Amino acid sequence: MNEEREKSGKDLPEGRKGPENETPRGLPIWADIATAFLFLSRIPMPYYGRQISVAAWAFPIVGWLVGAIGAGVFILATFLGLTGWLAAVLAIVATVFVTGALHEDGFSDVADGYWGGHSVEKRLSIMRDSSVGAYGALALVLNIALRAGALASFYNPILILVVMVSAHGLGRASMSMVMALQAPAGKTGMAATAGKTAMPIALIALVLGLLPFSAFIPVQAAVFIAAVPLVAGVGFMQIMKAKLGGTNGDSLGALCQVVEITTYLTVMAVGNTLGFSLSDWLIK
Template identity: 35%
Template sequence: MTDSTTITSVSFWRRQYYLLLAAVVFFTRIPVTKPIPDWALQLNRSARFLPLVGLGLGVVNAVVFSLAFSIWPQVWLALVLTTVVSVLLTGAFHEDGFADFCDGFGGGWTKEQVLLIMKDSRLGTYGVIGLGLLMTTKLSALSLLSAEQIPAALILGHCLSRSISASFMHSMDYVRDEVDRKFSGHSEPMQLGELTLVWLTGLLCLLWVVGAQALWVLLPLWGLKKLFSAYLQKRIGGYTGDCLGAVQQLAEVLIYLILSALWL
């Protein structure tokens, strides 16, 4: 999905459009038929739109939940069906990262062991248990909310959690070797302007959903980011793609737990 368009031959807004399309390609399974130039197919550049992609996914999930609940008026079943659609839309992109993170950090003692295990495509005991507990906690927290509250929670959870995840690309170093760094699109850190867009998208969504209660959501998420950053720095000296998936899932679950406590 590339063409010969050069970055200098397109306008600012056109560049953003291509990067948004690239973000959809990288972070979802939604088909994009429009050709995307090579310069836009850089994960670290397109990640500026990760929260916006999350916002779109959250809206779709909210609609699916509302439709499912209108047919089967049982919150748990509607949430399970919504989760199925969510996984199909993303290809379990972040969930896979969380499972690999659990395997790597659960089974590896040294940095080299952790990185080697996370590159293994096979799923181990730590990954299975971790993912099972994560999904159970996520669905249980959401089920505490009313059917009217869940759509807004889904939108916020998908959007803001991706702001947390993408911000690691600015604050930490990617720890794979140079070949893997270039292949994965992490050859350069996220720039300050890109980070600003990442946070602006997430914070606007937060203010829209919870309003004056925003601080009660931000403080625990800030604590998660600080603790997770310190843990990654101590264990492997930076982040990998699997670590980004893991923190996105943890942040999403934490958002649902906070909302279930605030709105009950």
Template identity: 30%
Template sequence: MNKEWKVFLSAIQFLTRIRVPAGIDHRAEYLRQAPKYFPVVGWIVGAASALFFLLFTRYISTDAGILASMVTSLLVTGALHEDGFADVCDGFGGGWTKEKILQIMKDSRVGAFGVIGLIMLFGSKYLLLKELPAFLPEAGQTSRLIFYHYRYFILALIAAHSVSRLMAVLVMQAGTYVSDPSQSKSISMTSQRLSAGSIGLAILFALAPFALLPWPYLLTVIPALYVTSALYQYFYRWIGGYTGDCLGAVQQVTEIVIYLGFVVVWRYF
């Protein structure tokens, strides 16, 4: 249990800006096992985002709550995944060979494709999150129990953050890492795949939030899997595998797909 705790803290340290105990020795063996806890880190990010959504919604407005939830996610993760998404937009938008794409993605500067991609990303996320509260079962009713009133919205945030991180883990297990290992901080994770048991545990963690939702919401995982497969095939066709930036792009895109799935399920099921 002590080892698993250290593995979990390694996952938190890798994916977020949350401070972990200084005495934790983050060995390479812990990092290799850390991806199985990525969906749990998604719980934490989603819960923090939901908390600030509720706070700002209660005292200001729903729009302010949505903005607060997005900012919270950025602050908790240090915009790690958004940075990867922007690099992917720049690399695949401006490069026509594997070498050029990888070179552009390593550049710390953000180009036109990255800026446009981030504008579309944040705009899509905001508009979809704005739609979700409108389909609450108790929409239009007032309630002092704000956690209960917005329970589906909270679970949607947690599920989206959790499942989207599982999608990145699945790409890591199925694909080939193509960046220069000597310049990668994630080499310990990408050099060895998880066991079948660890993958199964990650899947259980990712799907756990759906246990508190009606079953149709589980359908949102299907398009997320499809988009993940399509993205990886696209990456493989151009660069022969994936990079850490590609994983960030997978997480961000599938998070939006989950939100879109929730809107569709709420509207038509």
């Protein structure tokens, strides 16, 4: 995630560093949801002193809203007569605005750090640098092009909504799973501050991340479409482990993007390969 946020402390209140700094308050479910929104978006929420690792089950809920906002912008743009490509770019802009480009920043930093450094320490140092290198710039261009190109092929408004909500929810659920499976890379940074997520919490996040698929798409299609992004996420997790020996905030943001992009590409590829309308997947 954005290392500048960690260094400035502007978006990470002191109490968020641990329960010893502030007694958690508020209803646990709502407090966790509010914490997830504070951590993963720019949407104003009250702060309840909850640990990020405890609130990680609610990450997909943030993804649902972000995806719904993006889909709403896409649908409105097409209604106003804009082309699919322009609608897709505007939808991505809307999600970037809501999240403060948090995950795109991580994606760019990972590209620079993973392939620009020859040791764990050097990679982490590059990722903390606010400047964008050649790898990072190229990664951002490819990121936007892949997402916009895939989204532009979806014309059914309900399908757009289901796919974007599912992709964003599953991407954030994958973050929770990695926070449970891998230790932080280093003693500072977001991952170290957040703490390790308990596996039951991560499994709740995974179920929530898969929920939109199972609710709107037939089981046979939903299982395959969800499996491919999850496999891509596992592959990226292995790269993360090889490059850093663990996880950090930027890597979690990049993971979210990898899963989101893979979801879009899978929906498009399977529909085109099988030769039927993507809207046929929607449960009537």
